[in-house]
Amino acid sequence: MNALSIASTGMSAQQLAVETIANNLANMSTIGFKKSVNEFQDLMYQTVRAAGTSTGTGTLPVGLQIGTGVKPVSIHKIFAQGDFQHTQSPLDIAIQGDGFLQVTLPDGTTAYTRDGALKTDSNGNLVTADGYQILPAMTVPNDAQTISISPQGVLSVVRAGSSTPVQIGTIDLARFANPAGLNSLGQNLFKPTLGSGDALTGAPGATGFGTLLQGSLENSNVNIAEEMVNMIVAQRAYEVNSKAIQTSDDMLGVVNNLKR
C-alpha cells in the first residue's frame, strides 16, 4: 500500500512547518530576529505510461503518472524590516533598510547581525550584548559624556571638560546578494555561505545600504496573526494526511479479512 508512505511524507512535511512556526513564535520578541518560512514541492512521479504513447490507432491523450509525496525544499529567512522600538539608549541602533552590522567572533571570523543592542565593555570597546566586538573596532573613551551615532554611522563623543564632539569611527554595514542564503548561527548572528555570496561592505546610507537610527532597536519581523493562520493551515494539512494513513490502514484491514 504505497498510499501509506505518500501520506507519511505529507505528515512529516507539516510537522516541519509547525516546528518552523514554533521557532518564529518563540523568537517573537527577539531583537533583530528574522522569521523563517517553509517551502514545499512535490516528489518524483512514477510514470506508468507516458502521455502521447502510441496505442496502435492513435496516441494516448493523457499519461499515467503517480506522485510519491511531498518534500520540504527550503526553510528560508524573510529579511523584511521589523518594527522599531524606541529605547532612548544611545548605544541602541536600528538599521533602516538593507545591511548587517559586522561582529568579530572569538575565533577571529566575522559574523553578521541586525541586532543593534550595543554595549561597551570594561575597556570601552563597542560590543554586542554577547560581548563580541563590532567591526571596525571602536573604543569609547571612559570620560565620554554624550555619544551620538549619525544616520551615516559616524560615532562621535563629547568628552568631559570639552564641548566639541570628537569623531571615534564609522560603523560600516555589510550586505549580501542573497541574504536568504545566510546561515543562522543563533545569538542573532548570521554567517555567509556559497548561497548568500560574499559580504559587500559600505557606509550606512551609501547606495543599497540602510541608514542607522540611534536610540532604537529593530524588533523581530514575526507577525503573530500570520503565524497563527499558518499554524492552522499546517495542523489541518497534518490531519488530512493522517486520515489518508487511516484509510490505507482500513483498506489493509479489509484485505486481511478477505480470507476467513
Place this chain on the structure above:
Amino acid sequence: MDALYPVLSGALTQEKNLEVITNNLANLNSSGFKKDFPILSALDPLGFDQPNLNGGKDPLPTYGFLDGISTDFSPGVIKQTGEPLDVAIDGENFLSVQTPAGVRYTRNGSLSLNSEGQIVTQSGYPVLGSSGPITLPPGRVNIDDEGRVSVEGIEIDSFQLVQFGDLKSLKKMEGTLFEAFGVTATPAIEKRVQQGFLEGSNVNPVEEMVAMIRIMRLYEASQKVIQSTDEMASKASNDLGKV
C-alpha cells in the same frame, strides 16, 4: 467464480486511486502544485462478447482499471506574502525555468536570488528572462503586471512567460515543474503577474476526503463480493454432494 477477478481488478484500481488522492493531500501546501485526478475505465479484456446458445452474445465481465491520470490546472488559492520575489501568475501562463535537463515550466512563483544575483526557484534553477537567466543588481526589486523586472526603477529584463495550446500534454516532474511533451510553449499573450503574492496548491481537502471515503467503501464492497463468491464456491464444493 467468474466474479472474483473482475472484482479484484476494481479493488486494485481503488488502491491506485488512493495513491493519487494521497499525493494531492501530501501537497496541500506546495506552492503552484496542481492536483491530479484518476480516469477510470471498464475493459472487456478479450474485446468481444461470449456467444450464447441462442445465437446471441452474453457480455463478458468487464474489468475496472486506471486508464490515465489527468491534471487539473484550475487556479490555486492566492495568498499575500509581501515578499518582493514572490509572484502569482494569473491565467494559464507558466514561468520558464532552466534545469540541467532542459527548459521546464512552473506555476510556483516562490523565487529567490542566488549568490550571483540570478533569480532562481527554491530548488536553485534559474528563471528565464527574455534571453537566459535574469541577473539583478542590488536594490529594491519591482515586478510589474506584465512580468517586467526592474531594480531601483531601471528595467532589467522580463520573465519569459509561456502558454500551451494543450495543457494535457504537460508532464509532471519533481519540484512542481512541468515538462512539455509533444507541445511547444508559445509566448504568453495575456500576461498578468502579481508581485508579493503566491499561488498555493489547488487541492481542495474536502473533495479529496469525499473521494477517499468513496474509495474506502468501494473497497469494502469488493471484499463483500469476493467473500460471497467464496461462500458460493464453498457450497458448491462442500454441500452440493451431501445427501
